[in-house]
Amino acid sequence: MPWINCAVGMKRLLPIFAGTFLIAPLLAAQVPAAPVARPARFVVVLDAAHGGSDNGASLNGEPEKAFTLALSVRLRSLLAARGIAVVTTREADKDVTADQRAEIANHAAAQACLSLHATESGLGVHLFTSSLAPAQPARMVPWKTAQAAWVARSLELAGVLNSALAHASVPVILGRTGLPGVDSMTCPAVAVEIAPLTAAARTPGHAAGSLDDTDYQAQVATALAAALLEWREGSSQP
Numbered sequence: 001m002p003w004i005n006c007a008v009g010m011k012r013l014l015p016i017f018a019g020t021f022l023i024a025p026l027l028a029a030q031v032p033a034a035p036v037a038r039p040a041r042f043v044v045v046l047d048a049a050h051g052g053s054d055n056g057a058s059l060n061g062e063p064e065k066a067f068t069l070a071l072s073v074r075l076r077s078l079l080a081a082r083g084i085a086v087v088t089t090r091e092a093d094k095d096v097t098a099d100q101r102a103e104i105a106n107h108a109a110a111q112a113c114l115s116l117h118a119t120e121s122g123l124g125v126h127l128f129t130s131s132l133a134p135a136q137p138a139r140m141v142p143w144k145t146a147q148a149a150w151v152a153r154s155l156e157l158a159g160v161l162n163s164a165l166a167h168a169s170v171p172v173i174l175g176r177t178g179l180p181g182v183d184s185m186t187c188p189a190v191a192v193e194i195a196p197l198t199a200a201a202r203t204p205g206h207a208a209g210s211l212d213d214t215d216y217q218a219q220v221a222t223a224l225a226a227a228l229l230e231w232r233e234g235s236s237q238p
């Protein structure tokens with residue numbers, strides 16, 4: 001797996017909910033008598049995997065890091081056009097550690113994070129969620145396994161992505177694995193690995209359904225955007 005090479009996070013404690021308890025009395029003294037309920041801002045984090053000195057896989061001679069960044073840019077504009085706020089982990093060809101990716105996602109308080117990968121192996125799109133055992137939310141959670149409390153939601157997100165891709169006639173393989181970066185994220189998070197659409201599309205060139213086929217790229221990106229729109233609608237329901 002390409003991400004096995006990623007740096008493994010340091011042991012740290014992440015005080016997810018600590019602030020809620022500590023500052024609540026102060027806020028209580030300051031809020032208006034009739035506070036207006038405002039829905040939480042819906043934010044998606046797009047994590048273009050690899051970058052800088054980490055090329056990722058070689059895709060017919062092209063580095064995976066370039067493909068993931070291009071997909072992130074394409075998907076960001078699709079989401080922006082649909083009114084979805086996007087935070088990205090990188091906008092250029094630079095090194096970003098697994099810890100930094102998780103820090104960006106956690107700071108954004110995202111409702112979904114897609115970690116984007118690509119491979120010449122397999123077909124269609126592979127959706128990986130963390131292999132951590134689901135855990136109950138707690139005030140303090142270990143940094144390296146913070147995703148444990150979100151695994152159930154991440155599996156739901158993978159299900160929505162799976163449906164949208166299937167609707168777009170893209171085959172999907174679902175899996176679970178250890179994911180440095182994702183394992184430290186405190187949000188629904190799925191690694192999305194794009195593979196060629198068909199076995200024939202693996203041959204070098206611009207065959208339909210190959211990774212460098214812009215129609216195929218658009219097909220996948222549009223399906224992912226549709227899934228995130230559906231996810232937003234589901235998230236806004238009481």
Ligand SMILES: [Zn+2]
Pocket residue numbers: 002003049050056057064116117118
């Ligand atoms: Zn990768």
